[in-house]
Amino acid sequence: MDEIADISRLAAEFTEAPGLLAGVYRGGEQHVIAHGVANAATGAPMRADTGFLFGSITKIMTTTLVMRQVEHGLLRLDTPVAAHLPEPAIPGLRVEHLLNHTSGIDADLFFPDEAGRDALKIYVERLARECGTLFPPGEYVSYANGGMIVAGRLLEVVTGLTYDELLARDLFAPTGMTTACTSAEQAILRSTAIGHFQGRPTGMFMLPRTWGPAGATPIGTIEDLLAFGRVHLGDDETATRMRTVTRDMGTPDISAIGLGWLIRPDGVLTMTGASPGGVALLAAVTASWTFTSAHTTVVTPLPLSAVVFTPAVTDAGIAPTGREFPVPVRIDGPATSSPQVEVSFDDGRTWQPAPVRHNTAIIRHPNRPAFVSLRATTGTTTQTIIRAYDIR
Numbered sequence: 405m406d407e408i409a410d411i412s413r414l415a416a417e418f419t420e421a422p423g424l425l426a427g428v429y430r431g432g433e434q435h436v437i438a439h440g441v442a443n444a445a446t447g448a449p450m451r452a453d454t455g456f457l458f459g460s461i462t463k464i465m466t467t468t469l470v471m472r473q474v475e476h477g478l479l480r481l482d483t484p485v486a487a488h489l490p491e492p493a494i495p496g497l498r499v500e501h502l503l504n505h506t507s508g509i510d511a512d513l514f515f516p517d518e519a520g521r522d523a524l525k526i527y528v529e530r531l532a533r534e535c536g537t538l539f540p541p542g543e544y545v546s547y548a549n550g551g552m553i554v555a556g557r558l559l560e561v562v563t564g565l566t567y568d569e570l571l572a573r574d575l576f577a578p579t580g581m582t583t584a585c586t587s588a589e590q591a592i593l594r595s596t597a598i599g600h601f602q603g604r605p606t607g608m609f610m611l612p613r614t615w616g617p618a619g620a621t622p623i624g625t626i627e628d629l630l631a632f633g634r635v636h637l638g639d640d641e642t643a644t645r646m647r648t649v650t651r652d653m654g655t656p657d658i659s660a661i662g663l664g665w666l667i668r669p670d671g672v673l674t675m676t677g678a679s680p681g682g683v684a685l686l687a688a689v690t691a692s693w694t695f696t697s698a699h700t701t702v703v704t705p706l707p708l709s710a711v712v713f714t715p716a717v718t719d720a721g722i723a724p725t726g727r728e729f730p731v732p733v734r735i736d737g738p739a740t741s742s743p744q745v746e747v748s749f750d751d752g753r754t755w756q757p758a759p760v761r762h763n764t765a766i767i768r769h770p771n772r773p774a775f776v777s778l779r780a781t782t783g784t785t786t787q788t789i790i791r792a793y794d795i796r
Contacts, residue, residue: 412437422600423450427626429634436626442597445605455583455596455623457610459677461686462619463552464646465575465632466567467503467664469559471642472574478562481663485554488561491532492554494541501541502548502555503663504650508537511550517612521566524557527614545651545661549618556617567616580631584624586616591623599681606681619677629686636665636673636688639786647673647688649751649790660751660790671790713765713778717793725795726771730764735782748777752790755779769795 411426416439418424423440438450458465473479479488481500486493492509501507514535518526531550538546556567563570568586576584585591588609599606611620636643649667652660659666665673665688677684715731717723733743745765746755758765767776775791 412439422603423597425450425452425454425456425597425626427630429630434627434630436630442595443605444600444603448595450597451595453583453595453625453627455585455591455594455625455628456684457599457677457679457682458619458622458624458629459679459682459684460549460619461629461675461677461684462617462622464636464664464675464686465571465622466552466555466559466617467646468635468642469570469574470499470503470555471646471663473559473562475642479558485558488558489528489554491528492535493532494537497541499555499558500650500663502551502558504661505545505547505551506542506651507548507551507554508539508541508543508546509535509548509550509554510538511535511553512548514550515612516614519613523613524553524560524567524616527553528557545653549615552618553615559617568621571622575632576628579635581624581628584622584628586621586623588623596623597682599679601681608680610679619679629684633686633688644786648788649753652751667790669791671788713780713789713792715767715793721793723769723776723793723795725769725773727769729767729769729795731758731767731778733760733763733765733780743780743782746779746781748779749774751775752777752779752788 411428418439421440422444423438423442425436425438427434427436436452438452438454440450442448442450442454470479474481479499481498483499485497485499485502494507494509497507509531511531514531516527516530531554535550538544559570560567565573571586575581583594598609613621616622636647646663647665647667648662649660650662659668659674661667662673664675666675667673673688675686713731713733715723715729723729733745735743742760742763745758745760747758747767748755749770758767769776773794773796776793776795777788777790778792779786779788
């Protein structure tokens with residue numbers, strides 16, 4: 405893989421941290437590299453099987469667990485949180501608000517140090533008494549650790565298991581995260597990296613257990629994280645709904661939000677995670693495809709594999725408003741039928757069919773500026789590109 409060669413070269417030049425791990429999975433191939441040391445105090449080497457704290461990547465795991473309960477009929481995204489949890493008593497707070505950072509909960513500096521089976525219960529009870537809100541639920545987007553912790557407690561209430569038990573049973577085991585765990589006591593039994601500040605080992609390994617669903621406790625290897633990432637490359641209902649844009653504030657350099665995931669304009673799913681002295685990153689690209697404008701020779705990689713759209717846009721990726729716009733579409737690879745094409749003008753929140761005639765999709769542009777998103781279905785596979793081009 406070219407990516408691994410590039411990462412290996414950069415790792416050899418990287419001096420900002422004592423050690424790093426990186427891995428890539430693509431098309432059935434997986435490669436992991438390790439560089440430097442896992443603990444500057446002991447000199448323990450960073451190895452391919454060294455564990456590390458996932459940090460806020462855990463939020464994607466928490467969201468996945470919530471969506472599994474939606475699949476099982478135990479939860480609905482539009483259900484008031486108060487239907488299951490009496491606290492926090494925030495009017496209008498719904499399950500979806502916890503997952504797309506629109507809850508308004510103001511608790512990012514709230515760190516009650518509780519442990520045991522009731523840690524999340526105590527957190528939520530204290531949250532209700534000691535913290536407030538920034539805005540009514542659903543009004544704005546504000547990254548909310550507290551919202552994810554409430555989601556973790558919600559999972560405990562509807563399943564009867566602790567968050568850690570549910571994570572182990574319904575996520576770690578079925579996805580093949582064979583060495584993942586949620587305690588320092590387990591992690592110390594194998595090679596595990598600690599955080600560092602300016603090259604010095606951290607004095608705190610993990611945040612309090614009350615922050616587990618937001619990212620305090622899960623620990624695993626690169627292979628564990630890649631196994632989890634592969635779950636979100638599929639086209640099952642949970643993976644599809646989580647990578648569909650739910651909110652976009654339209655702010656420059658700020659990603660749109662699906663459920664859990666941050667979604668870049670090119671459709672790449674991302675989440676970073678911080679722990680005391682450590683940083684983790686997970687990025688998922690659903691496939692690899694090429695979008696080429698008919699008016700430019702510049703090729704831009706975008707996340708789609710079999711279907712290629714070639715709209716006649718300008719070099720800046722712009723097409724006119726208020727007209728029927730033909731978009732040639734072809735399938736690279738075997739196909740038994742023409743693709744079904746849909747179009748969205750609100751970043752994938754709503755979709756409408758676009759007729760396909762003679763290998764050309766007819767897109768009816770509205771009389772207003774907008775981004776045009778395209779979705780194609782071939783057989784059992786649905787492929788989506790958010791913001792394929794702009795209309796003005």
